[in-house]
Amino acid sequence: MSPxxxxxxxxxxxxxxxxxxxxxxMGIPYTTRMLVEAAAYALIALGLNIQWGYGGLFxxxxxxxxxxxxxxxxxxxYPINQKFWNSDGPMLLGRALIAAIIGFLLILAARNAHRIxxxxxxxTTLIVIAWAISYVVFRSQIDPxxxxxxxxxxxxxxxxxxxxxxxxxxxLVVAGIAWVVGRICLGLRTDYLAIATIGISEIIRALIKxxxxxxxxxxxxxxxxxxxxxxxxxxxxxxxxxxxxxYARGGYFLVAGAIVAAVMVLLIRAYGGPWGRxxxxxxxxxxxxxxMGKNVTARQLxxxxxxxxxxxxxxxxxxxFAQIFDPGSYQPINHTFLIWVMxxxxxxxxxxxxLFGAVFIYVVWLLSEPLAQLLFGSISDWSSHVGxxxxxxxxxxxxxxxxxxxxxxISIALRYAPRGxxxxxxxxxx
Amino acid sequence: xxxLIFFINKVxxxxxxxxxxxxLGAIGVTLIFGILRFAHFAHGDMMTMGGFIAFVLAAxxxxxxxxxxxxxxxxxxxxxxxxxxxxxxxxxKAFYAPLRxxxxxxxxxxxxxxxxxxMIQGLIRLFFGVSTRSFFETEPKKxxxxxxxxLGGSRPITFTQPELLMVxxxxxxxxxxxxxxxxxxxxxxxxxxxxxxxxxQVSGINTALVVRVTxxxxxxxxxxxxxxxxxxxxLTPDLAFNIVLPIFAAAIVGGLGQAxxxxxGGFLIGFAETLAVFDWSVLLRPFQQWLPFEITGTIxxxxxxxxxxxxxxxxxxxLLARPTGIFKGAAT
Numbered sequence: 001m002s003p004x005x006x007x008x009x010x011x012x013x014x015x016x017x018x019x020x021x022x023x024x025x026m027g028i029p030y031t032t033r034m035l036v037e038a039a040a041y042a043l044i045a046l047g048l049n050i051q052w053g054y055g056g057l058f059x060x061x062x063x064x065x066x067x068x069x070x071x072x073x074x075x076x077x078y079p080i081n082q083k084f085w086n087s088d089g090p091m092l093l094g095r096a097l098i099a100a101i102i103g104f105l106l107i108l109a110a111r112n113a114h115r116i117x118x119x120x121x122x123x124t125t126l127i128v129i130a131w132a133i134s135y136v137v138f139r140s141q142i143d144p145x146x147x148x149x150x151x152x153x154x155x156x157x158x159x160x161x162x163x164x165x166x167x168x169x170x171x172l173v174v175a176g177i178a179w180v181v182g183r184i185c186l187g188l189r190t191d192y193l194a195i196a197t198i199g200i201s202e203i204i205r206a207l208i209k210x211x212x213x214x215x216x217x218x219x220x221x222x223x224x225x226x227x228x229x230x231x232x233x234x235x236x237x238x239x240x241x242x243x244x245x246x247y248a249r250g251g252y253f254l255v256a257g258a259i260v261a262a263v264m265v266l267l268i269r270a271y272g273g274p275w276g277r278x279x280x281x282x283x284x285x286x287x288x289x290x291x292m293g294k295n296v297t298a299r300q301l302x303x304x305x306x307x308x309x310x311x312x313x314x315x316x317x318x319x320x321f322a323q324i325f326d327p328g329s330y331q332p333i334n335h336t337f338l339i340w341v342m343x344x345x346x347x348x349x350x351x352x353x354x355l356f357g358a359v360f361i362y363v364v365w366l367l368s369e370p371l372a373q374l375l376f377g378s379i380s381d382w383s384s385h386v387g388x389x390x391x392x393x394x395x396x397x398x399x400x401x402x403x404x405x406x407x408x409x410i411s412i413a414l415r416y417a418p419r420g421x422x423x424x425x426x427x428x429x430x
Numbered sequence: 431x432x433x434l435i436f437f438i439n440k441v442x443x444x445x446x447x448x449x450x451x452x453x454l455g456a457i458g459v460t461l462i463f464g465i466l467r468f469a470h471f472a473h474g475d476m477m478t479m480g481g482f483i484a485f486v487l488a489a490x491x492x493x494x495x496x497x498x499x500x501x502x503x504x505x506x507x508x509x510x511x512x513x514x515x516x517x518x519x520x521x522x523k524a525f526y527a528p529l530r531x532x533x534x535x536x537x538x539x540x541x542x543x544x545x546x547x548x549m550i551q552g553l554i555r556l557f558f559g560v561s562t563r564s565f566f567e568t569e570p571k572k573x574x575x576x577x578x579x580x581l582g583g584s585r586p587i588t589f590t591q592p593e594l595l596m597v598x599x600x601x602x603x604x605x606x607x608x609x610x611x612x613x614x615x616x617x618x619x620x621x622x623x624x625x626x627x628x629x630x631q632v633s634g635i636n637t638a639l640v641v642r643v644t645x646x647x648x649x650x651x652x653x654x655x656x657x658x659x660x661x662x663x664x665l666t667p668d669l670a671f672n673i674v675l676p677i678f679a680a681a682i683v684g685g686l687g688q689a690x691x692x693x694x695g696g697f698l699i700g701f702a703e704t705l706a707v708f709d710w711s712v713l714l715r716p717f718q719q720w721l722p723f724e725i726t727g728t729i730x731x732x733x734x735x736x737x738x739x740x741x742x743x744x745x746x747x748x749l750l751a752r753p754t755g756i757f758k759g760a761a762t
Contacts, residue, residue, distance in 0.1 A: 060544075096505055132475075185747055188753050190537060191469035191686075195678040196749070199742040202675060212737045335546060344541065397556055404552025411525050412546030415540060 001249040008352055008422045015360055022363060029242070032249035033335040039256040040317040044343045045358035046263055046351060053349035053424070054276065055303035056283035057186070058194040062200025063335035067208050067327060068177065069170035069315025074158065074221050075214070076166030081157020083365040089153055092145035099141040103134025132397045156214055167316040173332055174312030175305045177204075182304040187297045201336065209327045210387075221420030222324035228252050256317050260355075265309060269353050279303060280349075282314040333403055338365060341406055344413050347420025356422055370403070435578055435585050441704050443589045449700025450600035454655035456680035456692035457607065458648035464687035465644045466622035468536040471543040471679065473652055474670030475550040476518060480653025480714050481660040481669070482554055484510035485563060487569065492568050503565045504595050504660050506757055510657060511650040518649025519642060521546055547670065554592070554667045563665040596658045603654065604693055607647070611689060616643055624687050655744040675738060676703070679745040685755025694756060699741050706740045 105398035110130035228251035346357015376398035487506035572591035602711040611617040684691025
């Protein structure tokens with residue numbers, strides 16, 4: 001066994017010990033919940049690992065992608081809202097859709113104006129006018145429709161389909177968004193992709209928070225179904241609360257874990273295969289890769305979209321497990337930068353590293369909540385004991401400390417272990 | 431006439447103030463990019479930090495009974511700017527310089543700046559909590575009115591004293607920066623290094639000094655912008671995430687690395703945002719008889735809650751049409 005493998009095995013063994021320790025200390029239900037969420041985060045981290053580790057592409061918009069994944073699974077799996085379907089809502093939305101299609105055709109026509117001899121500045125003017133008209137037409141249809149739906153039916157409700165369909169749909173929608181962002185930004189400097197993804201995720205957050213007719217916004221949607229029986233279902237069969245919780249969460253973990261395992265197998269095969277080699281070649285020297293005849297931009301778009309699919313599915317898994325979709329609970333720190341810490345600490349470019357980083361950092365992140373409160377509580381006790389008085393707002397402040405520690409971890413990792421705990425293995429020759 | 435005054439009050443004043451804030455922030459981003467070649471994401475938090483430093487100093491002044499003809503926030507601004515500049519230098523020494531020394535790629539520095547963002551934000555929240563604060567809890571905002579009755583207007587043109595001061599401060603700073611970049615030896619060295627770092631070093635420019643000066647300017651301007659933002663609206667710890675997109679959009683629109691471009695970009699984004707959420711119904715109502723539709727409620731290009739999209743859309747258009755920005759900056 002090479003030292004790298006020994007090291008990885010040792011780290012994984014330590015992780016298992018840590019999880020068992022949590023199980024003993026915090027109880028089995030807490031641990032099963034942690035494991036399910038860690039599996040979802042592992043999927044998300046693997047998605048980012050494809051983008052950043054394989055492709056060298058930034059994605060600071062993970063939060064937005066997770067929100068879209070969550071909104072999609074809500075929309076697909078939530079029970080059908082008869083009030084909406086019996087009202088004029090579908091008809092109004094249909095008209096808005098037609099308006100959008102007309103606008104799209106108008107823009108398409110303007111873009112092809114050079115075929116009838118309109119060129120240069122005139123064509124640009126035409127495109128701008130087409131966009132303006134489309135926007136006005138669309139707004140004139142969608143605004144009354146949304147106001148009507150919000151007043152009459154609350155929101156559009158769901159489709160009542162299985163949860164797994166919702167996860168897949170979320171992955172698909174996120175892939176579409178990633179494709180558009182990638183089309184615009186890939187091929188430019190990497191910083192542009194970073195800022196564009198931050199922008200798109202903030203916009204998605206604003207949209208999902210405010211599109212009450214579609215997502216119910218900050219009013220939140222619940223309960224969202226699980227792909228496996230809920231604890232209540234087990235209880236209905238006469239099981240006691242404790243074991244029902246464990247059975248239900250265990251079932252959910254099996255589903256999520258199976259997805260992670262399948263993705264992991266596929267990724268490791270892809271990484272070792274010609275595709276993975278090509279991707280690493282592009283990441284390390286895109287000029288050389290380009291001169292070897294690889295279509296750099298198209299391949300980068302491919303990894304960006306591929307990674308985003310996993311991120312979208314992960315977002316769906318998280319939301320359906322929590323059973324509530326609350327757009328107000330999404331924060332860039334918890335949902336974007338936490339994933340980055342997982343990848344950086346675990347080891348970018350190495351799937352085992354990403355998996356380790358995701359589970360390890362998530363466990364630490366969860367545990368840091370009681371630990372921070374314990375620490376600050378004792379400091380506060382001490383300061384009031386000395387006579388300085390207790391620290392005000394101790395609860396919220398101690399949680400903010402975690403943000404600082406997260407930043408510190410990034411800085412330290414970049415400086416002293418820039419390749420992560422389980423670094424990518426450079427294959428020179430066999 | 432009243433409509434015009436309404437327009438001036440709502441768009442011209444607000445747009446100029448917002449544009450000034452964006453411009454000051456974008457100059458810092460663009461200078462750091464030009465000299466150090468990485469997108470400094472912690473700039474938004476440096477602004478917030480500067481705002482909080484000014485806030486603390488203002489509170490100290492108020493406690494000591496110091497007050498002047500202008501709001502305390504402006505009195506303490508120079509001190510706060512100096513403090514933030516020193517902190518910016520310290521941040522560079524502690525987190526960016528070691529990575530540069532190792533020869534890390536600009537990408538690594540970008541990620542490091544995310545780490546710095548989180549640390550600053552964590553510390554701010556730790557010390558100040560998550561509540562919203564205002565500079566004007568103890569002193570009133572003076573409102574200046576210009577009577578327009580001689581032009582037939584029934585309402586005056588109004589803006590607040592801080593708004594006027596902000597614009598003046600921005601103009602002074604921009605002019606000083608212009609003089610520095612175009613006249614002084616150090617400023618010329620900065621521009622030379624921004625154009626070609628290797629060539630600058632070979633021709634005997636002290637690059638370490640240039641880097642230090644860049645951080646001092648960027649930190650001071652970030653503090654100024656953050657304080658102004660806090661004076662204009664309010665001071666919250668999560669100011670940064672909302673501000674970082676418009677500021678980067680302004681820097682990219684102006685051409686990354688171009689200080690003058692950043693000023694233009696800042697005002698462009700500031701006015702675009704203000705115009706986009708402006709309620710046109712008041713202006714259009716006199717022309718109701720010629721319009722094909724009836725004016726009910728508010729008419730704005732973009733609903734207020736989607737104000738953020740404006741900067742993003744402009745950014746996307748610029749990236750598609752002219753990736754180097756208005757003033758040719760770096761692209762690939």
